[in-house]
Amino acid sequence: MxxxxxxxxxxxxxxxxxxxxxxxxxxxxxxxxxxxxxxxxxxxxxxxxxxxxxxxxxxxxxxxxxxxxxxxxxxxxxxxxxxxxxxxxxxxxxxxxxxxxxxxxxxxxxxxxxxxxxxxxxxxxxxxxxxxxxxxxxxxxxxxxxxxxxxxxxxxxxxxxxxxxxxxxxxxxxxxxxxxxxxxxxxxxxxxxxxxxxxxxxxxxxxxxxxxxxxxxxxxxxxxxxxxxxxxxxxxxxxxxxxxxxxxxxxxxxxxxxQLDILRASLPELPDAAFERLQAQYGLSARDAGILVALGEGLEEDPTHDGEEGTASVGVTFFEEVARGREAKMAANWVIHDLLGQLTKANLNLVSSPIKPRDLGVLIDAISSGKLTAVSSARASSSIDALSPLLDAVLSDLSVEAEKVRQGHHKVLMRLVGEVMKRSQGQADAKRVTEDLKKRLGVPP
Structure with missing residues (x-):
């Protein structure tokens, strides 16, 4: 005060x-x-x-x-x-x-x-x-x-x-x-x-x-x-x-x-240690390891950052989840070059990314197995740009339905999902649309 x-x-x-x-x-x-x-x-x-x-x-x-x-x-x-x-x-x-x-x-x-x-x-x-x-x-x-x-x-x-x-x-x-x-x-x-x-x-x-x-x-x-x-x-x-x-x-x-022993036991991995480990464990270059460790630094100047602590290791954590069971260098390339590029265009960062590590992992697996081409995957990842404003427009135009969902009438949610799919001409991922709408409207997953 x-x-x-x-x-x-x-x-x-x-x-x-x-x-x-x-x-x-x-x-x-x-x-x-x-x-x-x-x-x-x-x-x-x-x-x-x-x-x-x-x-x-x-x-x-x-x-x-x-x-x-x-x-x-x-x-x-x-x-x-x-x-x-x-x-x-x-x-x-x-x-x-x-x-x-x-x-x-x-x-x-x-x-x-x-x-x-x-x-x-x-x-x-x-x-x-x-x-x-x-x-x-x-x-x-x-x-x-x-x-x-x-x-x-x-x-x-x-x-x-x-x-x-x-x-x-x-x-x-x-x-x-x-x-x-x-x-x-x-x-x-x-x-x-x-x-x-x-x-x-x-x-x-x-x-x-x-x-x-x-x-x-x-x-x-x-x-x-x-x-x-x-x-x-x-x-x-x-x-x-x-x-x-x-x-x-x-x-x-x-x-x-x-007292010091208790505090030492609570210390997480520090940036220098993470930098060395990423190179030794995953064979990443010093440049890629440095970028992953640095992700999260300077977030106080990012308008999309909500100020929560614990984000300084977000790059390392995100990468390791994507790399689990996959070729590490490929995972790093996707995180650093492809995903971050799309997030930057959409004025987002890894903390606020609608594409989670599991989603990116599925995308990489689909390319590796030949089910998806690189061109198709780029189109899929670039949908970050289009989906967010589309959801904003639907929630604004159907504000009555949105308010009903917030009040607990969760069946009305499918009306909003259907409208998004209609406006995207069936190109949006219905599952992701549902998850994002639930998050925006405060509906439990």
């Missing part, structure tokens, strides 16, 4: 209480990152004064975080079909309080503050400076999304604020003996394309300043996606300026080996 009373943030609040669920989710992420988990971690207060911090301090884990180290391997397709890997080292993983959301109001030329998320628990993942391009940063974010979704630590949908990025950017002269550049932090980037845009813009700004003889001053900056430029927010403080101190109201987080 939105904050409606301006005085509420200034009230004296009770002592903070650490909930077990954020700790569990953070530990799952740490195990996936292969981080070294501290058996006892502590909380600190980070003091600074800014409108997004009502208390004047932020609870964080500066000196004894939940975990140290770890690595996230990113995969990039290079030229000539080659795959390049980069291991991005993690510095630490910590729990901390979220701040408020501030944004610029062009009408008043001022800054507005939304306190709804202030004080909520979040996981902060701090990396080492191992990335050297906007493309590598984008690949890192997508890989991180896939990992967090696989283990259930987060939906990681950036458009919904479930994952945000702060990027530290510095440039260095090409000569080998030149010192490292001064870094500037660009805050609160909520999309992969914004991460890339902010990095590119900040690199250009710093290079232009250096070439003009202006020094780069360490600062915190924001990103204006409309104008594609970064802008100054505040001067960047160092650790002494934050006056870190142990939090007197929160105790230690103690993690036992037994």
């Amino acid at each position: 939105p904050n409606q009373t301006p005085m509420l943030p200034s009230w004296m609040l009770p002592c903070p209480i650490l909930q077990p669920e954020p700790v569990r989710l953070a530990l799952l992420a740490c195990l996936a990152f292969k981080s070294s988990i501290n058996r006892a971690s502590t909380f600190d207060r980070k003091h600074y004064f800014y409108p997004d911090l009502p208390a004047g301090y932020q609870v964080t884990q500066k000196y004894s975080p939940l975990a140290k180290g770890g690595v996230i391997r990113i995969r990039q397709d290079a030229e000539k079909g080659e795959t390049r890997f980069l291991d991005v080292r993690l510095d630490q993983v910590q729990l901390e309080q979220d701040t408020a959301k501030s944004f610029h109001d062009p009408d008043s030329n001022g800054t507005l503050v939304d306190l709804n998320r202030a004080g909520a628990a979040l996981i902060e993942i701090v990396t080492q400076p191992d990335m050297s391009s906007p493309e590598e940063a984008a690949a890192f974010v997508r890989t991180l999304q896939a990992i967090l979704r696989h283990v259930g630590a987060s939906g990681a949908n950036m458009e919904r604020g479930e994952l945000r990025c702060d990027v530290n950017v510095s440039v260095q002269r090409a000569s080998p003996d030149s010192p490292p550049g001064t870094r500037c932090e660009v805050k609160n980037l909520n999309g992969v394309r914004f991460v890339m845009g902010a990095i590119e813009s900040e690199i250009s700004r710093q290079i232009a300043d250096l070439e003009a003889g202006k020094p780069i001053e360490q600062a915190t900056r924001g990103y204006d996606a409309v104008q594609n430029r970064t802008f100054h927010l505040r001067g960047k403080e160092d650790a002494p300026d934050y006056r870190y101190m142990p939090d007197p109201e929160l105790g230690r987080v103690v993690v036992t080996e037994q």
